[in-house]
Amino acid sequence: MMRRLLLALAALALTLPAGAARAQGGTVNVFNWNDYIDPYMVQRFVRESGIRVRYDVFDSLETLEGRLSAGRTGYDIVVPTSEPTFSRLVRAGAFRPLDRALIPNWGNLDPALMQQLEASDPGNRHGALYLWGTIGLGVNEARIRALAPDAPMDSLALLMDPRHANRIARCGITMMDSAIDVIPTVLRYLGRDPNSTSAEDLREVERALLAIRPHIRNFSTGGAIEQLATGQSCLAFGYSGDMIQAGVRAAEADRGVAVRYVAPREGAQLWFDVLAIPADAPNPEAAHAFINFLLQPDVMAAITAQVRYPNGVPASRPLVPAEVANDPAVFPTEALRARFFTIGPVPQAAERARNRVWARFKAGR
Amino acid sequence: MSGGPGRALVLALPAAWMLLFFAAPFAIVLSIGFAEPAEGIPPFTPPWRVGEDGAIALRPNLANFALLLEDPFYAEAALRSLRVAAISATLCLLIGYPMALAIARAPEGWRNTLLMLVVLPFWTSFLLRVTAWIGLLQDQGWINGALLGVGLIEAPLTLLYTDLAMYLGITYCYLPFMVLPLYAALSKLDPALLDAASDLGARPWRAFLHVTLPLSLPGVVAGFLLVFIPAVGEFVIPELLGGPGAQLIGRVLWTEFFQNRDWPLASALAVVLLLVLVVPIAAFQSRAARDAPR
Known part of the structure; x- marks a missing residue:
């Protein structure tokens, strides 16, 4: 960088x-x-x-x-x-x-x-x-397969299902550090409106995030490229181009690390x-x-x-x-683009509530 | 020798300085603390309205201060920051006191060199020095590399992004602020006092406890405050080295200002933080000044 x-x-x-x-x-x-x-x-x-x-x-x-x-x-x-x-x-x-x-x-x-x-x-x-671009998963498929052979490589469940995250944690999970960029996708994964400001939905998001918190190695937006490319992490959530750049750098370094970007099938934020x-x-x-x-x-x-x-x-x-x-x-292909979603602004009080959830998620309690 | 325009000028200079660089900015921050957040540039509406006749009507918004008191989140973050600052200042004291004492007792010709070594890190950018710790502490860093190399550990220790790394960073960066006032206090100590203590049968540690330590207390207090006060609001070091744990008050302020874009609440928080820190310390200082033998 x-x-x-x-x-x-x-x-x-x-x-x-x-x-x-x-x-x-x-x-x-x-x-x-x-x-x-x-x-x-x-x-x-x-x-x-x-x-x-x-x-x-x-x-x-x-x-x-x-x-x-x-x-x-x-x-x-x-x-x-x-x-x-x-x-x-x-x-x-x-x-x-x-x-x-x-x-x-x-x-x-x-x-x-x-x-x-x-x-x-x-x-x-x-x-x-x-x-x-979109927001989605950067995956080191070979290492994830070795730890969790049954995990779906094209789904947010890879990250959000504690059963999978628990096993993948051994090769490292990196999460981008941004409430605005992550919470809409989690809402979408839970089947809610990505722009939801309801307290009930937000509690669901917090529960889902806390369930995978023990399996996350670190929070970093800019650092994910490096961590994926060098094999310090095998799964990251971040901007599409960053994940692809990680793949390019991994190929350049030629140390047996292969990384690709996956726009999750549940829908990726555009x-x-x-x-x-x-x-x-x-x-x-x-x-x-x-x-x-x-x-x-x-x-x-x-x-x-x-x-x-x-x-x-x-x-x-x-x-x-x-x-x-x-x-x-x-x-992305037309079929994939059909499942992309966009977000709108949320009121200040809702934004504060989201940032609180994010702070508790990072702290793990 | 007293009175006259010279004296007034000498007094006016620091007063003007305080007015320009403390009172005026504080008044601006305070007024934003009573403002209401809004969409616009800047993102708030001022706490006053100008009427048609040109009269100014104050419309202070108390909701910001009310939220700070109601929501335990802010008090908890402030308490956490006070604790981190107290622990860091104590660590600096424990490390800095022997250093200052050693410099003060070193041969005359050495002292300036040793003092220079204490100040030397300031010649490099603060950010660069904190970033250098990332290189030392990370999983593939020098410390883990050395420990793995000699076979003391099997897998790299998690050092970076922990409380340990944060305390290490704060202690390292603020240590000179502890050593310098301690040295100033210790170097003024009359060595004859220790000779007298020794003549009266006091062992060295006893002489230290009863002579050196009490006489260096002003230096201890000065050093402690110089480390403690900036450490309470420290934002950069916990961000770069600390873990994703509970937020310190500096980060909370940043979040309110940048992520929630609530400048009024962030300003109110800054005002409260200033009062929490300055009022007890000013009270302590004025008491110390009163008690000090003249």
Whole structure:
């Protein structure tokens, strides 16, 4: 993670244009997730546009939302997730409406996905779809099979059924550390509404989580990639692309570890990450230019090939290397997509209750 | 020598400092503590309304402070943090006292070098030093590697993400804050007092208990407070090294602020925490100042 970040920064430092270009386009300040772009595409943007890029990363929505809520962030581009963060910030007036005249490549966006995004941003006025994915299981199938031969490899029961988790615990289970990202899936597994705020449903969630707590080795969102790839864990719950990146790194290391991503058959939570411009962005013209640059098919193809998340530009698909384009974990089949679900925002009191459940789950009591 | 504009200036400087960097921020946090959470930027509505005639009407929202008192979750987290801070400060004292004593009794030429060694870790980033402990403590880390290598253990010990690792981290990071005031107190000690105790027949440990220790008490108190107070609100070390156990108050504050986006409640919690810490300590200090022989 850090290695690639440094590489990105080095790439940027090499390409910062001199004075002439500065007068032309100024600087665009980008605040994106870690490991979430192809650094060479940033380099290309700098070269083609003459706009300098100041690139900064976050690793949780809380960090992003905390900064945007305070106002005056100094960023021109931020990448929030559609629900609950983006929709809440749209309602709070945190974003500047996009000027589509400055984004000729807007037409490249997938109309079906953009329509789904309208649930968070009516009229798609504030955000362009960047990358999307699901939340599910990263599995080291060989080691899980050895410990629990009868466990279903495509089901959340692998994690949520204490009978299976108990046996798999011996090779390590890693859980992402995020109440907003895990509780909806657990609700779904229990057959409840993923957006439920009822106290009874939440008690069920707590019971189910506490039942598997003894079998969880650690809680980590960013660390799961490393733990799966090095074989410290054989089962993890996290973002699809992270799990796939773990598989790529395990294959690179060639130490007999094989990891793949499974979108559980009970339904996986679908999320969209959105390119948006803060209301008080210092350089909105450059921000529009950056969005327009990213929405080119070949740029998006390179980004997807690098980070293993599908993007919002269908024309990029033929340009993605075949081994990525044909991986159903990256580009899920229609049948699988039919079972994906999306979430909406919950009221503050319900959110506090969820975070309490999460704290008790982590503490194991 | 007294009075005049010079004296007023000397007094005004610290007063201005306190006003700018303590009183004003505290007033802002306090006012947010009485605000109401809302969707917007910033995510709360201020605890006052400006009427049509320009008059300002206060509308304090007491629900935040009420929730802090009603819900035992907050008091429990605060008590846990106080306990962790007390244990850490005690560990620092037990390790730091012999260190400070040894430096104070070391030959004159050595002392500056030894003091320098105590302060030396500050030349590296605090975060980097805590992260280095992860490398030492993890299952494939140096400590487990060494123990496995000499055959003392069969399987790696779980060291990282435990209370042990958290105490280790806090004690390590705050140790200099204990050693320096202790050294200041111990180095001022007149060695003739120990000679006198020895002449009167006191064994070394007795001389320590009856002469050195009581005279170094101000240093002990100063060091203890310098470790205890920041350790209560410590957020980074428990996050990086501690286990997923019960939350400390620093983490609870973070959760309220970032995850629940309830700035008013987080501010109310910060105000209460400050009062809980500052009021007893200020009372203690003023009593100590009164009792101190002049």
